[in-house]
Amino acid sequence: MKTLLKTAVSLFALTASSAWAETVAVITPYLAQPGTQMAIEGFEAAASEKEWEVNVIDTAGDVASVISRIEDSITQNVDAIVIAVDPAQVNVGLQSAKEAGIPVVGLDAGTDPLLVANVTSNGYAMAAETSVYIANRIEGAGKVVMFVFDAFPPVQIRGVVADAIFGNFPDIEVLDRVTPDVSDGGIADSRAKMEAILAANPEAGSIAAVWAAWDQPALGALQAIEGAGREGEGIVITGIDANPQARDAIALAGNFEASIAQDFGAMGAAAADVVAGAMSGAEQRARVIYVPTKMVTANNAGQ
C-alpha cells in the first residue's frame, strides 16, 4: 500500500510539466545502438531550442511495443511522433496516427508513404564515395574483393552502387563477392573468408583492394591481411559507418584507409526541422531527406 502511494507521489513529481509546450514522442526499440542514440540526442538538442516537450521511449528491442507506444501517444494526443524503426513493421501504428492526424517522422527509419519524411544518410552516395576512392587509389586497375550483405536492404544498395562503379573500370576485376556470416558481428567470419582468399592468391600484388559495405568485414579483412604478413603489399581497404574501432584502425595509416561517417547528430536536427514543418502545416515534398556524410581517412580519423 505504502509503496503504491510512494509510486503515486513520484509519478506526480515526474509529470509536473508546462501544459502549453508542443509534445513530441520519440519511439524506438534500438536506443542501445550508438547511431540511434546519437540521432535522438541530436533531435532532443534541436527540440529543446524549439522548447518542445520530448518523451523518448525505448522498447528495448520489442517492435510490437513500438506499435503499442505509438497508440498510447495518439491517445495522449501528442503533436508529433518520431520513430527510429522500420516503418513496415509498425504499419498498424502509423495507420492509426494517420487517422488521428498526427504526423510521424522517420529517423534513419526507412521510406514509407505513411511517414511525413524519413531523415537518413544517402547509402548510394556513401558506397559511391568509397568505391571511387578505391578505384582512384589503385589507378583503375587490379583485383578487388567485395564484402556485401544483400539480405539487408540498406546495405544491399551499397553493394549495387559499388558493382556499378567497379564495372565502369575495364581493368578492375572483382575477384570475389563475399557475404559473411554476421551472427557473431561479422568480423570473425569475414576474417576467415579473407584468409581463404589470400591463401588462394598467394602472389604479392595479386589483390589490390578490399571494399566492404560496412566496417566489420573491413576490420576482419585487415586482421586477415596482417595475420598473413601481407600488410606490405599495399592492399587498400575501405568500410562504411566509421565506427570507433574502424576509426582507430584508419588512424594507424595502415591498409584500412577510409570509411564514411554518418552525421547522426545532424540527422536528429534535420528530423526536428521536418517535425516543425509538419506541425505548422507546411507541405513536405521530399519523402526522403539526406544528411551529408563525411569521409574518414588517416587525416581526420582522430577527430
Added chain:
Amino acid sequence: MMQKLRQSGTLLGFVLILLFFALKLPDTFLTARNLINISQQLSMLAVVATTMTIVMVMNDFDLSVGSMASLSGIVAAMIFTAGYPVWVGLSAALLVGVLGGLFNGFLVSVVGILPFVATLGTLTVFSGMAFLLSDGKTVFGRDIPASFSGFARAGIEIGDIKIPMLTITAGLVIFICWCILEHTNFGRRLYAIGGNKEASHLAGIKVVRLRLYAFSLTGLGAAGAGLMYAARVASANPTQGSGLMLDAIAAVFLGMTMSRRGEPKVIYTLVGVLILGVLDNGMTQLRVDSYVREILVGLIVLAAVAVASLSKLRQA
C-alpha cells in the same frame, strides 16, 4: 482477516492504479478507444500468460515460450515466403508449437529434468532454430501476405467501437483456458498434480501423460501468440517474442497473490496481465521515462508478491 487482505491486496492495488491514471488523465485514460488499445496491446501477452498458467498450475514452468513465439512467427513467414497459402503457414506454426511443447513435456516428465533447466535449454534451441531458419534476418514487406497482417488491423464494429480481432482472439483463448482449468476433470487433475505429484500418481492420475499434454498446450499458446505478434508487426524476426516470457511469468505470479491458497488461476493471471499493461499504457501517457517505468513495474510486482508472502508468514 489477513487472508482476505492478502487475497485482495493486489486487486486493491490494481483499482488504485486505475483510479490514479483516471484522475491524472481524465480525458484520455478511461476512454473506449484507450481501453480497446490496451486490450489489443495486451492480447499476445494475455495468450502466453494464460497458457503458461496451465503448466504453472502443476508447479511447473516454461521459460521457452518467448523463443517459441519467435520461432512460430518465423516458421509461418518462411512458409509464406515459399509461396504457400496463409492457412498452411498458420497450421505449420501451430504444429511447431505443439511439438515444441511436447518436447518440453518429454524432457520434464519422461526424462525427469527440472522444468527450469529443461525449458532453459529448449529456450536456446528454439531461438537457435528461429535464427537458423531466418538466417538471422527480419522477414517483412511483400513476403508477408496482406491477409495475414490484415488480421491484426481487422475488427468487429459494434456501433462506434471497433473490437480488434487480436482482442477477440485473446478473449477466446482466455475463455478456453479458463474452461479447461476450472471446468474439466483434466484441469482438476492438473491442480492435483500441482498439489502433490507423488500423491496424484499413487491416486491413479496419469501424471506423465498429463504433463505432456499441459506442456504442449503451453507451446501451442506460445506459437499462437507468436503468430499474433507477427501479424501485428507485419514481419517476423527471430527475437521478437523474447520479451513475452518474463512478462508472462510476472503476470502469473501477480495473479497467484490473489488466489486463496496461492495457486495460479486463469482469471487472476488475466488481472496480472492487465496490471502490467495498464501500467505501461498509463505511464507512457504520463510521459514517464521508459527506464524509470521499468523500475516502477518491477517494484510493483515485487511489492505485490512481498505483501502476499508476508501475510502468509504471519498466518503460519
Added chain:
Amino acid sequence: MSKAFGGFPALADVTLNLSSGRVHALMGENGAGKSTLIKLIAGVLKPDSISVTKDGSPLPLNDAQDAHKAGFRFIHQELNIVPQVSVAENILLGRDLPRRFGFAVDWNKVKTQAEEALAFLGATHVDVTLPAGDLPAGDKMMMKIAAALVSADQNEPVLYVLDEPTAALTGEESEMLFDVIERLKAKGTAILYVSHRIDEILRICDDITVLRDGEFVSKNEISKTSKVDIIQAMTGRDFKDAYPKREVPIGIDTIASLENVDTSNLQNLNFELRAGEILGVSGLAEAGQTQLLKLFMGLGKVKSGAASFLDEELPRSPSDAWARSVAYIPRERRGEALCLDMSVRANIVLPHLSDYGFYAKPWLENKDALEFGGKVQLKSSGSTQPVGQLSGGNQQKIVFARAIQGNPKLLLLDEPTRGVDIGAKYDIYLLVRELSANGCAVILTSTDLPEVLGMCDRVLVMQEGRQAHLLERGEMTSADLLSHFFNNNDAA
C-alpha cells in the same frame, strides 16, 4: 521439579509435574493440546500466562533459547535431518564443531564425539561417516537422540521431550529406544513421552497425564491405571476392546493369487488372498512390505512366477489399479496421499475423477464427498476446507473415504493408523472390518504389531524382500511374531 501453565486458547489451566528419573506420559487425542503444550515448553509459543519452576525456584521461559539453557531437549516425530550431510555432522548440527589450530575443523574429534554419543545409546553399529539420509529410520532416531545428548555442552539436559518417537520405528528399533530411555532415566533426567501407542506407554512410563480438548483430564501413576481407563480418559467414551472382532467369515472367491513370484526387489511370493480376508504383512524395517503393496498398484514388475488379480494380470499402473477396484492407502499421508492445500472434496474424489466424465461436476463431487466423508465419520468444517487444516486422524479418514468411494475389491493399507489418535483409530478399524465383511480383501502392513495381530487373519513375514513365513493368526503374541522376523525356517 514442576511446571504450571496458565490459560492459553488451545490449553486451559494445565499443570504438569515432571520428576527426575521418571518417564511421564502425555496422552490425548489429536487436537487435545499435546503439541501446544510441547511448543510452550520449548518456548516456541507464547502463552497468556505461564509459570515454570525448577526445584522450587522460578525459571524464565521466554524463547527457545531459554528452554535450551534450562536443559530442555526435544525430539520430534518428524525426523528433521540434513540427509546429504554425515551422521556425525548431523549429531553436532548447530553447535560449534571442535577445531584444530583455532580454525580447521577437527574431523577426528567430530567423529569421536558423535560415536561417544551413539555408544551411550547402545547404537555402536551406526557408521557416523555415512550420509544421514542413508540410515534406516531407527538409526535416524538414534541419531536425533544423540544430537540432543551432545547439545549438553555446558548445561546438562534435565528434560527430554519425545514426541511420537516410535511412529517411524519398527518393533525392534522401538525396543532399542526403550533401552535408551531406561539409560536416560538412570542418569536422572526427566522424560516427557508423547505417544498414541498405549501398550508402549504402559510398558515404559511411570506417570501419565491425559488431556482432552485442551483441558487437563487426569494424572496418575501408570501402575494405578489401565488401558481401558486411559482410553476412556482420552476419548470420554467406553471401549470394550482396542480391535473390533471379525463377525463375517472369510469368503470363497479368490481375489489375488501369487505363485513363486519374483520381482526386481521381492522374491518367493506365494499366497492366495480370498474375498474378505485381511492379510498382514510384517517384518523388520524395509523388508519389502511397502513394495509388496505397491506391486498390486502396478508399481513393480513380475519377473517370474504366476500372479493374478481377479483372474487377470496384476494392474499395470496406479491408474489401472484404481480402475480395477484396488484402493491404496500409502504410508506417508502427507507425501504420498494428500494434496494438503486442496479441499476435502478434491482429495476424496481424486482417484475417481474419470467417473465424472470430461466436464467437472462440482455438485456431484460434493454429494459424493459428503456421502463418503460421512461414512468414515469425517469431522471437517465443510467439503471446501483445505485438508492441511485437519488433524492427522481426519486426514487419514479422507484417504479412507477416497478408498471406499471406489467400492474396492482389494484394499492396500500401509501403516493406516500412524499418527492417528485412538478414537479415530477405532473408527478406522471398524471401517476395515465393514469392508472386509462386504467381501473386500485387505492387505495391511504396520509396525504396530498388536494392530497386525488384532486385525489380520494371516500374517506374511518378510525378510529382506523375501517371503519367509505365512502364519495363521491363531493365538500368536507380539513376541511370537517378532521372533519370526529373524527366524529362517518356517515354523508355521
